[in-house]
Amino acid sequence: MLVSVIIPVYNVSEYLPRLMETVLSQTHKELEIITVDDGSPDDSGRICDRYAAKDSRIRVIHKSNSGVADARNAALDIASGDYIVFADGDDYLDPDYVSYLLDLCTSNDADVSCCAWTTDEGGKLTKCTFRKNEPGIYTGGNEAMRALLTTRLMSSSVWGKMFKRHLFDGVRFPQGSNYYEDDATMYRIVSKAKSAAVGSESRYFYTLRDDSMIHRSFNDNNFKMIEVFEQRCAFIEKNYPELSVYAKSDILMAVNHCVIKMCDERLFGHPKIKELKAYYRKYEKYFLKGISYFPAKMFSIAAFISIRLAMRLYVLSGKHTRLN
Numbered sequence: 096m097l098v099s100v101i102i103p104v105y106n107v108s109e110y111l112p113r114l115m116e117t118v119l120s121q122t123h124k125e126l127e128i129i130t131v132d133d134g135s136p137d138d139s140g141r142i143c144d145r146y147a148a149k150d151s152r153i154r155v156i157h158k159s160n161s162g163v164a165d166a167r168n169a170a171l172d173i174a175s176g177d178y179i180v181f182a183d184g185d186d187y188l189d190p191d192y193v194s195y196l197l198d199l200c201t202s203n204d205a206d207v208s209c210c211a212w213t214t215d216e217g218g219k220l221t222k223c224t225f226r227k228n229e230p231g232i233y234t235g236g237n238e239a240m241r242a243l244l245t246t247r248l249m250s251s252s253v254w255g256k257m258f259k260r261h262l263f264d265g266v267r268f269p270q271g272s273n274y275y276e277d278d279a280t281m282y283r284i285v286s287k288a289k290s291a292a293v294g295s296e297s298r299y300f301y302t303l304r305d306d307s308m309i310h311r312s313f314n315d316n317n318f319k320m321i322e323v324f325e326q327r328c329a330f331i332e333k334n335y336p337e338l339s340v341y342a343k344s345d346i347l348m349a350v351n352h353c354v355i356k357m358c359d360e361r362l363f364g365h366p367k368i369k370e371l372k373a374y375y376r377k378y379e380k381y382f383l384k385g386i387s388y389f390p391a392k393m394f395s396i397a398a399f400i401s402i403r404l405a406m407r408l409y410v411l412s413g414k415h416t417r418l419n
Contacts, residue, residue, distance in 0.1 A: 096125060096177050096178065096197065096201070097125050097126070097127055097175065097176040097177050097178075098123060098125065098126055098127070098176045098177070098178045098179070098180060098193050098197060098257070099126075099127045099128075099129060099170075099174040099175065099176030099178070099179045099180070099260070100118055100126055100127070100128045100129065100180050100181075100182060100193070101129050101131070101167055101170040101171065101174065101179060101180070101181050101182075102114065102118070102128070102129065102130045102131065102170075102181075102182050102183070102184055103131050103133060103163045103166035103167050103170070103183065103184065104130055104131060104132050104133060104135060104139045104140070104143060104166070104184040105132075105133040105134070105135050105139065105160065105163070105166070105184065106135050106136065106137050106139060107135075107137075107139055107184035107185045108135070108137040108138040108139045108142055109185075110184060110185035110186075110187075110302060111139055111142045111143070111184050111185075112142060113187050114182060114183075114184060114185070114186060114187050114188070115142070115146045117187045117188040117189075117190070117192075118182065118188060119146075119150060120190050121188065121190060121191075121192060121193045121194070122190050122191050122193075122194045123193040123194040123197060126152050126176075126193065127152060127154070127174065127175060127176050128150075128152050128153045128154065129153075129154050129156065129170040129173065129174060130143040130146075130147075130153065130154070130155050130156070131155075131156045131158065131166040131167070131169050131170050132155065132156065132157045132158065133158060133160050133161065133162070133163070133165070133166040134157075134158060134159045134160030134161075135160075139184065140155075140157055143155045154173070156169050156170065156173075161271060162271055162272060162273040162276075163268075163272075163273065163276060164267075164268035164269055164270065164271065164272040164273070164276040165268075165270060165271060167181065167253075167268050167276075168267045168268055168270070171263055171267065174260065176260060177259070177260060178196075178197060178200065178257050178258065178259055178260065179257070179258045179259075179260055179263065180192070180193060180196060180254075180256065180257050180258075181253045181254045181256070182254055182299075183254055183301075183302075185302045185304065186254065186299065186300055186301050186302050187215075187300045187302070188298070188299060188300065189297070189298040189299070189300070191298060192210070192298040192299060193257075195210055195294065195296060195298045196208045196209070196210060196256070196257035196294070196298070197257060199257070199292035199294050200257055200259070200292060202292075203232045203234075203290065203292045204234075204290065205232065205234070205288075205290045205291055205292035206239065206258070206259045206262060206287070206288035206289055206290055206291070207239065207256060207257065207258050207259070207262065207284070207285060207288045207290075207291045207292075208256065208257045208291065208292040208293075208294060209248055209249050209250075209255055209256045209257075209291070209292075209293055209294060210248075210255050210256075210294045210295075210296055210297065210298040210299060211223050211225065211248055211255075211294070211295055211296060211297040211298070211299075212254075212255050212297055212298075212299040212300065212301050213297045213299070213300050213301070214300075214301050214302075214303050215300050215301065215302050215303065216302075216303040217303075220300075222297050223247065223248075223297070224247065225246065225247040225248045225295070226246075226247070226386075229246040229247065229248050229293055229295075230248065230293050230294060230295040231293055232290065232291075232292050232293075233290060233291045233292075233293065234289065234290035234291075235289070235290070237335050237337065237338060238290065238291070239285050239288040239289065239290055239291040240282070240285055240286060240331070240335050240338060241338060242285075242291040242293055243281060243282060243285045243291075244331070244338055244341035244342060244345070245341055245386055246293055246386075247386070248293050248294070248295070249291065249293060251277050251278040251281045251282075252277045252281075253277050253280070253281065254299060254301070255298075255299040255301075258284060258288075259288075261287075262284045262285075262287045262288060263284065264287075266280065266283050266284055266287070267280075268280050274316050274317075274319045274320070275319055275320050275323045278320065278323045278324065278327070279323045279326070279327075282327050282330060282331070283330075286330075286334065312360060313353075313356040313357055313359065313360045313362060317352070317353050317356050318353055318367065320349040320352060320353065321346065321349045321350055321353065321374070323349075324342075324345050324346045324348070324349040325346055327342060327345070328342040328343055328345070328346055340381050340384055340385070341385055341386070343378050343381035343382075344378070344381045344382045344384065344385025344386070344387070345385070346374065346378050347374060347375065347378040347379065347381070347382040347385075347395060348382070348385070348387055348391070350371055350374045350375070350378075351391060351394060351395060351398070353367075353371065354368075354371060354398060354402060354405070354406060355394075355409065357406065358406045358409045358410055361410070363403055363406055363407070368402050368403065371402060372402055375395065375398050375399040375402070376399070379395060379396070379399045382395050383395070383396075394409060
């Protein structure tokens, strides 16, 4: 069964050979590997070409730079696999990444499957955390969407997942987007799925670099995350009203993310703080019912009282990490 592996590439020449070797070492051999060089000024495009010259399964698209969303869309437009998986150019794969996800789909007649992942931060490997009741088969009615909204394993990233190709009929990543494009797209894909298979084995390695999104300095583009989750919430309220509490909870998760990024920059007087206060007033009760862990809920309670107080307590705690 043919699986399309889509790899957007931009300025990852240091990491790309590692990824490509793990793609070519997959135990499932029936692959269509589509690398998209998004106008990389480094050697990434030439690395793609060298691998394509060695393996006929690899196709390379060279295009001018327009962001990861457009790069993935270019690959989706030519993908012919029965199933589609994604990998980012600086990450790498377990040899059974494709076969594990494919078995989850075919054995359970699932339209989408996902696996756990391991974060590689400078060689330090940490498996993602999830609740013991998350793995399983979510089938019928709204269950695939429930998996997206209520499990950490499903998350909103497109890597670590396998999709039947038809789920992308009429669905593409937001054109020109470089921020939260996965969050803006996953719920639209999953809304077309009849079932989801959530696996517990780690088969994807996510590289956390110094310039990864989580480490980048705060800027106003971070607020786009709130906008994306508000759009998702409107979609859920219209089409899955019984799941709206989780969609509303995630709006405040996005607000928490922005506030904590401001904490890291000591932006205690940021003009947006007053506006963000309204979100805590509106969504706190939903956040407390959502799936976020206890520290995040404690932070939100403090922010409900006073955002600046919550920010200062967070800084004093020394735990400068994302709360979710």
